[in-house]
Amino acid sequence: MESIRVLVVEDDQDINNLLCTILRDGGYESQAAFSGSEGLLWAERESFDLVLLDLMLPGLTGEQFIQKIRPLRTMPIIVLSAKAGLEDKVNVLRMGADDFIPKPFDNLEVLARVEAQLRRVKKFSAPPAQKQQLSCGDLVLDRDEFTVTAGEKPVTLTAREFEILALLMEYPKKVFTREQIYQHVWGEDYFGDDNTVNVHISNLRSKLGKASDREYIKTVWGIGFKMAEV
Template structure:
């Protein structure tokens, strides 16, 4: 199973939610069920996701409202799965930012195929973008092509792990990344709760940023949750 791919399933019907979660598991990914828009927003604020499967008729916050919030947090593929069959609804969701629209009742194999297709395209596009696009946050410039980081006029000397941690945080500046997110993304291995490795690298990265810009704090700890770039 690919421990790296985590998919948020936002569906208030328990049977449909569990069916979608089973489809995701059989495809080798990790599902996280959410049964309302407000519950989904808690998960979205807590960590980064590789994909969201989204129903529209939800308690707490509609799927339409949630879709707008998802894209405020960063790029992530969204597949709407809804009983709303009206063409204008499909067009509106696609224009709002949904990557695909599947009408209920759905075919299990089709859902599985579309998940795989969008994940492949998203990862391919992300890799292409990362190779060519600089990332900027406050006075930090990260250049993926040169594998360099500058803060103001100073070129920082970062280790490979420190660079990857910073690149991860800068890829979604508003996201809170758990220690598991950081470890599995940067080290490419399953996280078993050993905080020391992450703590040391995060501390070293913060020290180097602070040395280059003593009056600015770039990375903050969200207690009980993880790390993100300081707003």
């Protein structure tokens, strides 16, 4: 069985070593990088299943790392940072991060969140009975190729944005509550964290809107979200 590789981008050597130890104890292979620039080089030239990323890094910051790697790679990115204000969390989620863990962190929580992200990525290996290509008007999503086009223009999405869009497109007439979206995509119990779902929906709308001037996702006030009428 092929090992799962995680890139750890953290400039503090003790914390980097600790994260690599947590991953090794969890059965994962890790690659340490001690600056944003070094992390980007590793991520560009080799394949990783997930990235653990600090924000305050020498060379490139964590935010700059996300902006540069997202057009090239879709693997989950979990940010671990002492910059744990709401604005910091929202910013990195908007940029393309998939999760945020504030420092200081709990070892077991880090491992659990890594496992959760990897489980969600595995969902994209859909069973044969599941429809692999979905379309709503000129919006087309292909699960096999992990591609989305709007108005025949390619749209680059994170793994989580892709999964939200696939859920909405699979049932285009259904209105999904934030709770339903969260439980389906995050695979966790919902604790009223509307902001997380709202940020990802906002990201989706922004990216789709840059490719086409159509509205693809409709807000049903007081309930949730659905695909707009074709």
